Amino acid sequence: MDTATKHLLVTPVEGGSITTPKGFHTAGIHTGVKRYKLDLGVLYCEVPASSAAVYTLNKVQAAPIKVTKESIAKEGKLQAVIVNSGNANACTGTKGMEDAYTMRKTTAEVFEIPEHYVAVSSTGVIGEFLQMEKIVNGIKKIKTLTQMDFESAERFNEAILTTDTINKRACFQTTIGGKTVTFGGVAKGSGMIHPNMATMLAFVTTDANIEPKWLQIALSKVIDETFNRITVDGDTSTNDTVVTLASGLANNDQLTKDHPDWDQFVLGLKMTCEHLAKKIARDGEGATKLIEVQVKGALNDQEAGKVAKSIVGSDLVKSAIYGTDANWGRIICAIGYSEAEINPDTIDIAIGEIQTLKDGMPIPFSEEEATQYLSTENIVIYVDLKIGHGFGKAWGCDLTYDYVRINAGYRT
Known part of the structure; x- marks a missing residue:
């Protein structure tokens, strides 16, 4: 089958979002960390989702990355991702780690899930401590605001932005084993963008049924061909992360490399990530082309x-x-x-x-x-x-x- 034919089997979803795959809810709110704009977002899955991630290759890595690595390593599952913008919580020492753990713990308590089912992500200014009272109060309010609609997905997207000028979203569908499988995603990134992993934040959801091991294999392959192929200014940041969650609610036969539709799954994931990557490149700080x-x-x-x-x-x-x-x-x-x-x-x-x-x-x-x-x-x-x-x-x-x-x- 040639590439053109393959691409016809993965189609964009008009009006789709990160909540279009089955099982995902989002919210975005203003806590006061930023003056006016939304600055705290949550992505929540109704069930423990198979998870995979890639991280910045910068040797200086922010506290949220260390906490997220720890969460995923425990079981390969996530059920919530809490994200703040306006402050990177990077180069903040012991207090920064304590604050990242507090964000994870508070989110777990609010959503009534184990702590290791929560990933933490931050973006913004490096070297300043988080305004934890505002963030904790925001986390305590955010659960009641989570929805599965396009508007809530847009608010989540807005809450993770820094110098971005536009929301960056993607949604594609394909068929795997006779079941419709959907991919959704959002990203932020405008400056400090260089192809050394994925220098920005991106969150991708799918309702495919796949174990964490195989999801990680697929994501790592796709990253090299998408987010690793973008650059704005040659700077690799301290916080950059791509997290993928798979709810399994499409109820397809479990995917492995031996599944006849494995390549189709990887293609769907790749097209989602490529779409987001190109959006980031186009939205480079001050860019016109x-x-x-x-x-x-x-x-x-x-x-x-x-x-x-x-x-x-x-x-x-x-x-x-x-x-x-x-x-x-x-x-x-x-x-x-x-x-x-x-x-x-x-x-x-x-x-x-x-x-x-x-x-x-x-x-x-x-x-x-x-x-x-x-x-x-x-x-x-x-x-x-x-x-x-x-x-x-x-x-x-x-x-x-x-x-x-x-x-x-x-x-x-």
């Missing part, structure tokens, strides 16, 4: 991904695209320092449909047409290395004056 790089002809898929990430992560490429300058020399430079195997004499480069390099030699092109194309919102760069059959993609955004303005005053 989404950049997609497609590389083919590499030695293997991993090498292709490496080249694509190198291009989309180049500040010079990003700046040129902001300035509508078809400077393909910056693209070839990024290919050269990607550490992938290449032959400079076989490389083709195209910006949209405008070819600029053929077999390592420049091709005359219309600067006017190139400028017109680079003035659009979605830019695609195509590279053909012509030394193998590997294929890979990566996503990023342009680098603008506003990025500096936003980050120069982040704490104020």
Whole structure:
């Protein structure tokens, strides 16, 4: 079955959300940690859900990550995720750990579930203590506000945002063993975004029946092809986490690698994560354009991904695209320092449909047409290395004056 046919078997759900998969409830509220905006959210499952997660590779990891790792390691199950924004609870020492445990304990008491069924996540300013009285009071109120509808999902999404300008949601469905299986997700991320795991927060739900071991295998594979392929500014944060929960309420035969629809499940999870990843890349702080790089002809898929990430992560490429300058020399430079195997004499480069390099030699092109194309919102760069059959993609955004303005005053 070719890729195009496969994609027809995973379809987007119009008006779907993180609560569309069976069994999931959400809420988002304002506690006062932020001045006006929602700042505390909860994702709750009616049953203990199989869970998997990936975390930032930054060696400085915030307290909530340590607590969430501990929760999932206990049994591989979660029933609630409590998330605050406005404060990362990172680099806060013993008190930060105590506060993260308090968030977990309070959530468990409110929802009447074991403590290790709760994951904790935080995002915001690094190096400041949490306003725990406000957060604890918020947790005590939030259970009565949880719903399964689109509005509550949007409020949860809003509650996890920092400098984001839009909510980032995704929902897809597929059929597994004759049962409809749904995937839903939300994410936050706008700055400190670099492909080194998944530098942001993302929460994905599904009603598929799958054990934690196999869910982790699927998630780890998907991360490398989606969230690990985005970059905004090359900074890997201290709090970044992707958590996936599977309620099992679709009642499909339990999924393993030997299930005939295993690849279909992985594809559904991948399309959900890819959709969220692209939303993050487009919403880069100050960004005006989404950049997609497609590389083919590499030695293997991993090498292709490496080249694509190198291009989309180049500040010079990003700046040129902001300035509508078809400077393909910056693209070839990024290919050269990607550490992938290449032959400079076989490389083709195209910006949209405008070819600029053929077999390592420049091709005359219309600067006017190139400028017109680079003035659009979605830019695609195509590279053909012509030394193998590997294929890979990566996503990023342009680098603008506003990025500096936003980050120069982040704490104020």
